[in-house]
Amino acid sequence: MSVLRFAPLAICLSMGLYVSAQEVEPTKPEQTEFYEPVPPKVRPGNNGSAPSDAIVLFDGSNLDNWISSRDSTAANWTLNKDGSMTVNNRTGDIQTKQNFGSMQLHIEWKSPAEVQGKGQSRANSGIFISGLYEVQVLDNNDNYTYVNGQVGSIYKQHTPLAMASVPTGQWNTFDIIYHAPIFEKGQKVKSGTLTVIQNGVLIQDHVEIKGTTPYIGWPKNPVHGKGPLKLQDHGDNSRVSYRNIWVREL
Structure with a gap:
């Protein structure tokens, strides 16, 4: 029994x-019915602002939470009067000083209103989770490119379910849920996953992270723990801006 x-x-x-x-x-x-454990109380934000238990990584006032990915010096992107920051062309990627594992990420971005370039050379940037896994940022309005490299893709791995961008020059919102991969004895035993909601539209539905997201080659699976959030300087005058970045650790 x-x-x-x-x-x-x-x-x-x-x-x-x-x-x-x-x-x-x-x-x-x-x-x-059961009454324990009792979920903690979280005060939600308004219009995308950070909830009470979030870690605010960028609120428009400074770049103190960010460093250069190249040499760990102070981040050298442009701080704007409207509370955003813009890629400073060819100064390199920037990343958070703090490392994160599984998390909920909120981030807002926009391409410049003045259209320049085409394909992958139009307002190209990227959001690298754990510094390794890229969610693509790109102006795809009337701009054709390979679909596993278009806006909202998990770069070279997963095509988005929809192209949900607002008009060029307006602010987009990404809400990203990341569950980190699990490694044991130098091997990956469970893949990580990503869910992406763009402007309220589900575009990546709990997809498997196959590994790193290189421009050339297959995904690799280096053993890692927590890692930084990295924003890409694509090096072709992308002029992408970011604002209102916060994380809830899961």
Whole structure:
């Protein structure tokens, strides 16, 4: 006889324990109710602003949370009066001083209103999760390119479910859920996943991260723990701007 037979059903459910079909069917509502653990209270933000438990990485006031990916010196991107920052062409990528594992990321970006270039050379940047896995930033309005490299793609791995960008020059929102891969004894034993919502539209639905996202070659799976959030300077006068960046650690 299972020892769980004598445990209240609600306790079993709260512990995620399997209850077999042979158990007696509950006859009272309280038998399937549980009251612990109590979820923590979080005060939500307004219009994309950070909730009470978030780590604010950029609020427009300074670049203190960011460094150059090239040499760890102070980030040298342009701080704008409207509370945004813009890629400073050919100064290199920037990344957070803090490292993150699984997380919820909110970030807003826009391409310049003045259209320059085409294909991958039009307002190209990227958001690298753990410094390794790129969610593509690109102006794809009337701008054709390979679909696993278009805006919202997991670069060279997953084509977005939709192209949900606002008009060129307006602010886009990415809300990204990242679950980090798991490594044991130098090998990946569980892939990470990414979910991306662009402007309220689901464009990546809990997709498997196959590995790194290189421009040339297959994905690689280096062993890693927590890593920085990195923003790309694509080096072709992309002029992409970012604002309102915050993270909730999961």
